[in-house]
Amino acid sequence: QVQLVESGGGLVQTGGSLRLSCAVSGISGITFRVSDIGWYRQAPGKQRDSVAIINMGGATTYADSVRGRFTISRDNAKNTAYLQMNSLKSEDTAIYYCSARGQWGQGTQVTVSS
Secondary structure: EEEEEEEEEEEEEOOEEEEEEEEEEOOOOHHHHHHEEEEEEOOOOOOEEEEEEOOOOOOEEEEEEEEEEEEEEEEEOOOEEEEEEEOOOHOOOOOEEEEEEOOOOEEEEEEEEE
């Protein structure tokens, strides 16, 4: 069974940076390597939105609101994906989730204070 565990969230001031990690277990390295990995976020009272996706070839897509500030990456040797978040804004405050192969992690809270 695929399990995803996010980490790295926290409280940061406007303009700061955080790096989120998503550790994926329950699948082989080969299966991870061919899986698309996505980061999503959900702010209070809002729907869950896509933030960034990386496919098995390393191609990336970003939401317009984070393009140029966030970077998604993956380390296939560690079955882990990352989301580097720079120049954080208050509107980035949300619970951040990663997803792979139809499964979701429990989320990690990111709070940006002004």
